[in-house]
Amino acid sequence: DTAVSQTPKYLVTQMGNDKSIKCEQNLGHDTMYWYKQDSKKFLKIMFSYNNKELIINETVPNRFSPKSPDKAHLNLHINSLELGDSAVYFCASGPGRRTSWNEKLFFGSGTQLSVL
Amino acid sequence: GENVEQHPSTLSVQEGDSAVIKCTYSDSASNYFPWYKQELGKGPQLIIDIRSNVGEKKDQRIAVTLNKTAKHFSLHITETQPEDSAVYFCAASINSNYQLIWGAGTKLIIKP
Secondary structure, three states: OOOEEEEOOEEEEOOOOOEEEEEEEOOOOOEEEEEEEOOOOOEEEEEEEEOOEEEEEOOOOOOEEEEEEEOOEEEEEEOOOOHHHOEEEEEEEEOHHHOOOOOOOEEOOOEEEEEO | OOOEEEEOOEEEEEOOOOEEEEEEEOOOOOOEEEEEEEOOOOOOEEEEEEEOOOOEEEEOOEEEEEEOOOOEEEEEEOOOOHHHOEEEEEEEEOOOOOOOEEOOOEEEEEEO
16 A cells, blocks of 8 residues: 555646646645655655645745645645646655654655646 | 755765765754655655754664754765665754755765
């Protein structure tokens, strides 16, 4: 069983399109994250949800909208895609406040988004 | 806010030799320092972490050391093997905060 699964693994699309990436975790964690990794491998946090509540919302264009229907799912919707959105997007989950914030994060295998 | 710097950006070592990756942090309140390994085509995976109440932690061939006074911590890999080739990330966080601050990553290449 995959702990954190995200789909699709690859996403190739045209500029201006709208796309979604889905993420699910089966670890019973309270907190989920979206990270963006650019071509230089730098990891940048975008959003974090704790029990469906948005707790981290970094400086990200409002074309990016996270949605958490329940604490096991955190989806990312991107409107009006731009060339600069091309990157690998990682979903992650962690225990959150229940233990302490500083515990092991589990990452999905990533979604490679290519905007043409 | 916290800032984490990681060096080197690329490290090439001969198989069997040791590798050391260093990170410095700026906020003296940081008290948790994990290291993640990212293999090609995969997400980062925690390999070892250390809290500010200890100075060193070992797990087989990997170890992490922490110098709170100097605000730096290091990852040591001994007897390197080809499967150690990956990108390694350090991070730091404060217990009352919910956010990890990440280093820029080090690409470790093990030469056969």
